[in-house]
Amino acid sequence: MKELLINKLKEKFQDFIEEIIDYSNELTFVISKNKILDVCYFLKNNEDLKFDYLVDICGVDRFKKENRFEVVYNIWSEKLKYRIRLRVKVDEKDLQLDSVTSIWKSADWYERETYDMFGIVFLNHPDLRRIYMPEEFEYFPLRKDFPLIGIPDSLPLPRRN
Amino acid sequence: MGLESYLNGEGFFTTRVNDLLKWSRTNSLWPMPMATSCCGIELMSFAGPRFDVARFGSEVFRMSPRQSDLMIVAGTITYKMAKVVRKIYDQMPEPKWVIAMGACASSGGMFRSYSVVQGIDQFVPVDVFVSGCPPRPDSVIKALLDIQAKLKKEPISKYY
Numbered sequence: 025m026k027e028l029l030i031n032k033l034k035e036k037f038q039d040f041i042e043e044i045i046d047y048s049n050e051l052t053f054v055i056s057k058n059k060i061l062d063v064c065y066f067l068k069n070n071e072d073l074k075f076d077y078l079v080d081i082c083g084v085d086r087f088k089k090e091n092r093f094e095v096v097y098n099i100w101s102e103k104l105k106y107r108i109r110l111r112v113k114v115d116e117k118d119l120q121l122d123s124v125t126s127i128w129k130s131a132d133w134y135e136r137e138t139y140d141m142f143g144i145v146f147l148n149h150p151d152l153r154r155i156y157m158p159e160e161f162e163y164f165p166l167r168k169d170f171p172l173i174g175i176p177d178s179l180p181l182p183r184r185n
Numbered sequence: 186m187g188l189e190s191y192l193n194g195e196g197f198f199t200t201r202v203n204d205l206l207k208w209s210r211t212n213s214l215w216p217m218p219m220a221t222s223c224c225g226i227e228l229m230s231f232a233g234p235r236f237d238v239a240r241f242g243s244e245v246f247r248m249s250p251r252q253s254d255l256m257i258v259a260g261t262i263t264y265k266m267a268k269v270v271r272k273i274y275d276q277m278p279e280p281k282w283v284i285a286m287g288a289c290a291s292s293g294g295m296f297r298s299y300s301v302v303q304g305i306d307q308f309v310p311v312d313v314f315v316s317g318c319p320p321r322p323d324s325v326i327k328a329l330l331d332i333q334a335k336l337k338k339e340p341i342s343k344y345y
Binding site: 156157171174182 | 264265267268271272297298299307308309310
């Protein structure tokens, strides 16, 4: 299974796979940022792979100078009964990334969550708004430099009178 | 002789209007269950047959704020929910009272976090805080009795 996957992907995206991680019997591919849409399209539509279920998309803040953020795609193939992860490194200076909503519709809310919590902007997303925090909130709470207790007065409360 | 003979056997009693109104009010507090999390389960138990708040006249849980005069805030209140709680509080007719039930409503509890209000007294006036995570129904009954005691002390003219 692993060989099949690695070969299939390498055959097509040799130059865009930055790293292949095989940890605890689970495969993770680190993909170049500008190729994520093509890789996802291939994984979803290839007859032998058919990764048809997007389980989750989440963000990671590594808090480094370069490639501070990561976006992790957790996908499952009903045909192969196999789960892989895709990771994309996103730099703080260029927080834009292609949306995969055109491939998996369920990506809509996951990408909104990632945008809400980390401020990563998904291009061509149909409705990129905050999902948990109020619309007027200005910060991104899951970033490492955001204080746990929040920023005073950033969220308005009703007046007590 | 006089009034006594006149009213003999008719079953009268005399009192003051103030006391009568206070008595009826203290024993008919209608709660508005503002239950957002696990405290809500204890609140149901508080109203159920085992702890039976009907003994104190508060069994009529009203889902409409227009018909209730005691808001029991049971559970974690986030900043987003705070607006809703305040709106419901504003819709309740005067006079009204608030119980902050449990650690979350009183102080944010274990959620020392950017999204949770650290105590609902920041945006609604609270009469009684109940400790516990969640509090036992007995503690909520105690809080209700505290509200009743408070009511008995206040002159009725405060509200009219």
